[in-house]
Amino acid sequence: MISFNQVNKRYPGGYEALKNVSFDIAEGEMVFVSGHSGAGKSTLLKLVAGIERPNSGSVLVNNQNVGALKGAALPYLRRNLGIIFQDHKLLFDRSVFDNVLLPLQICGFDHRESAKRVRAALDKVGLLKREKANPIALSGGEQQRLCIARAIVNRPAILLADEPTGNLDTEYAHEIMDIFRSFHQVGVTLLLSTHDESVLQDGAVRRLALKQGELQ
Amino acid sequence: MRQHLDLLSAVLRRMFASRVGGLLNILVIGIALSLPAGMYVLLKNAQGLVEQLSGTPQISLFLALNAQESDIAELHSRLEANEAIARVEFVARDRALEQLKQSTGLTDVIGSLEKNPLPDAFIVSPKQAEPQALDALRDELALLPRVEQAQLDSAWAYKLEALLRFGRLAVLILASLLSLALVAVTFNTIRLQILTQRDEIEVSRLIGATDGFIRRPFLYFGALQGLFGGIAAWAIVTGSLMLLNRPLGELSQLYASQFVLQPLNPGDSMSLLLFSLYLGWLGAWLSVARHLSQVEPH
Numbered sequence: 228m229i230s231f232n233q234v235n236k237r238y239p240g241g242y243e244a245l246k247n248v249s250f251d252i253a254e255g256e257m258v259f260v261s262g263h264s265g266a267g268k269s270t271l272l273k274l275v276a277g278i279e280r281p282n283s284g285s286v287l288v289n290n291q292n293v294g295a296l297k298g299a300a301l302p303y304l305r306r307n308l309g310i311i312f313q314d315h316k317l318l319f320d321r322s323v324f325d326n327v328l329l330p331l332q333i334c335g336f337d338h339r340e341s342a343k344r345v346r347a348a349l350d351k352v353g354l355l356k357r358e359k360a361n362p363i364a365l366s367g368g369e370q371q372r373l374c375i376a377r378a379i380v381n382r383p384a385i386l387l388a389d390e391p392t393g394n395l396d397t398e399y400a401h402e403i404m405d406i407f408r409s410f411h412q413v414g415v416t417l418l419l420s421t422h423d424e425s426v427l428q429d430g431a432v433r434r435l436a437l438k439q440g441e442l443q
Numbered sequence: 444m445r446q447h448l449d450l451l452s453a454v455l456r457r458m459f460a461s462r463v464g465g466l467l468n469i470l471v472i473g474i475a476l477s478l479p480a481g482m483y484v485l486l487k488n489a490q491g492l493v494e495q496l497s498g499t500p501q502i503s504l505f506l507a508l509n510a511q512e513s514d515i516a517e518l519h520s521r522l523e524a525n526e527a528i529a530r531v532e533f534v535a536r537d538r539a540l541e542q543l544k545q546s547t548g549l550t551d552v553i554g555s556l557e558k559n560p561l562p563d564a565f566i567v568s569p570k571q572a573e574p575q576a577l578d579a580l581r582d583e584l585a586l587l588p589r590v591e592q593a594q595l596d597s598a599w600a601y602k603l604e605a606l607l608r609f610g611r612l613a614v615l616i617l618a619s620l621l622s623l624a625l626v627a628v629t630f631n632t633i634r635l636q637i638l639t640q641r642d643e644i645e646v647s648r649l650i651g652a653t654d655g656f657i658r659r660p661f662l663y664f665g666a667l668q669g670l671f672g673g674i675a676a677w678a679i680v681t682g683s684l685m686l687l688n689r690p691l692g693e694l695s696q697l698y699a700s701q702f703v704l705q706p707l708n709p710g711d712s713m714s715l716l717l718f719s720l721y722l723g724w725l726g727a728w729l730s731v732a733r734h735l736s737q738v739e740p741h
Contacts, residue, residue: 278649299653306651316646333652335446377650 228254228385228416229275234284236270236440244270246440248284252418254384257411260420262437268420269313271437272387275418276310277301288385306334309378311388315370317362323349323373324358330381348380352406368399375406386410388419397425454663457636468632468668472625472719473675479618480707480715481680486610487711488704493603500572500601502581504565505592514589515563521587522565527580530568536561562591574601622722625672629665629726630733636661637734644738657735662727669723673716681706 229252236245244267252258260268273279274286277293286293289307296304318326327348331341349355352372357365362373371391378386388407392400400423411417436443458465504522506515515533522531534542539561544550569580577595585593637644644657684704695702707715 276649302648302651302653302656304651305649308651310649312649316642316649318643318646320643329647330650333647333650333656337445381650 228252228256228289229418230285230287231271231274232285232287234274234281234286236267236274236279237282244440245274245281245437248437248440248442250435250442252416254416255411255414256433257407257417258419258433258435260418260435260437261424262420262422264422265439266437267440268422268437269389272310272389272418272420275385275387276308277304302333306330306381307383307385309381309383309386311371311374311378311386311391313389313393315374317370317373317377319361319363321361322358323354323360323362323365326362326373327377327380330377334381344380344382345376348376351379351409352376368395368402371395371399371403372406375403379410383415385416385418388417390420390422392421392423400425450660450663451667454660454667457660458664458668468628469671469675471628472669472672472723473679475621475624475628476672476676476715476719477679477683479614479621480676481683482610482614482617483711484680484684484704484707486607486614489603489610490607491705492702493607500569500577501596502567502569502577502584503594503596504567504584504587504590505594506563506565507589507591508562510563510589518565518587518589522567522584527570527576528567529570532566532568534564534566536563539564577601622718625669625719625722626726626729629668629723630730632668633661633665633727633730634734636664637730637738641738644735648738654735658731661731662724665727665730666720666724669726670716670720672723673719676719677707677712677715 231248231250234245234248235243237243248267248271260271262268270279274281275288275293277296280294285295288304291304293304318329324345327345328341331344336344346355346358349358352375354365354369354372354376357369362370365373375388375391378388386407391407392403395403407417407419506518519531519533522528536559540553540559543561544553567580567584569577571577571580581593581595584590647657684706688703692701692703
């Protein structure tokens with residue numbers, strides 16, 4: 228589903244974020260990318276979503292070479308991905324409901340189907356009662372869950388999450404991890420980054436450990 | 444289709460979210476467009492007046508008083524043979540006097556004259572209506588034997604026509620400058636919008652929005668703002684003409700005529716609206732092309 232082959236990523240200025248990284252993730256797998264901040268976790272996720280391009284090597288997602296995709300093809304790749312951003316990237320000029328609606332508007336779903344899907348996604352993350360609220364009124368954990376609802380409303384085959392438990396206390400973090408496990412159970416491929424070793428401890432999960440841009 | 448309607452209503456809501464701001468922009472565009480549009484209407488009316496007054500140009504040939512019938516007959520055949528002349532009409536001096544009596548009501552004065560002071564005359568309708576051709580023909584006809592004077596009836600109309608040409612050029616320049624202003628106003632409005640909607644644009648890009656999807660609301664906004672500006676300009680011009688027509692009616696009655704300013708006809712109105720819509724769209728398009736690339740996701 229996701230395949231890195233000898234990927235190097237160097238940022239302008241010479242900073243090498245990833246060095247010769249290769250791995251394969253099969254369909255339906257749940258994989259954690261761990262490492263300290265600056266180890267290259269975010270860069271790795273950005274390469275999958277086509278937000279950054281590798282300097283050498285290839286990044287395949289769904290058998291498409293993301294690094295070689297034309298700009299006009301990128302949106303269609305991203306529609307197959309659900310992305311949960313480290314900084315959430317919620318829009319505070321609209322309600323919780325409308326935030327989750329945005330991906331469906333982009334894909335051109337009709338009204339009734341959209342509303343149904345938005346409510347189903349909100350229900351899954353336990354925010355159905357807050358659909359009319361402004362995201363700014365939500366707690367950190369709720370904002371994180373809203374971000375998850377927006378990522379899954381499109382029913383993507385692949386879910387990317389950058390530090391989804393980053394700023395949350397342990398109880399919230401476990402709640403969020405339970406949500407991800409439920410997606411794993413229905414066959415979604417998940418790639419999550421975390422610097423928090425504690426979330427890795429429960430259950431057997433596959434782990435890609437990054438250290439200064441290199442896979443350990 | 445449904446999506447486009449939804450987008451339109453969303454754009455309208457955004458435009459009038461700050462009611463004063465939205466209306467002010469439209470008013471600025473409306474006033475800017477109403478100047479050339481108003482001048483155009485006035486020119487068109489003036490042109491109508493000229494055409495109404497001058498009709499087709501004619502050259503009057505006044506013959507010498509001592510011209511004999513044989514001279515007249517010869518002249519008549521020469522005129523009819525002239526290639527540049529479409530039609531020739533002979534007005535005998537007696538008939539001219541009769542017409543003068545009827546049209547001016549000066550029966551008593553004319554009746555007191557001992558003899559008819561009017562000469563025989565030919566009224567010549569040339570084939571061509573260009574001023575140069577007319578002048579040349581008049582000069583040529585003036586040289587014919589027994590012709591005392593050749594007079595181009597519509598010379599003044601041509602002077603007015605030249606003045607109108609000057610006016611049309613002025614309108615064109617004004618319209619170009621103010622169109623540029625409209626494009627600039629839209630360009631700036633859209634630039635500010637892109638800045639305030641940076642987050643939305645960035646997020647949309649990250650979750651799979653195409654460039655077209657991101658551009659569309661801004662283009663709609665520009666086009667709609669232009670259209671509303673055009674409607675405002677139309678209303679300003681039409682309202683002003685209605686205001687002007689009342690005192691103008693009183694004025695023209697004093698001159699025993701019934702002149703009213705004609706408003707923009709449907710074709711011109713439609714052109715005005717389409718043109719303003721297009722200019723708004725163009726301003727938005729330029730702005731989007733220039734500024735959207737600066738909002739790249741990180």
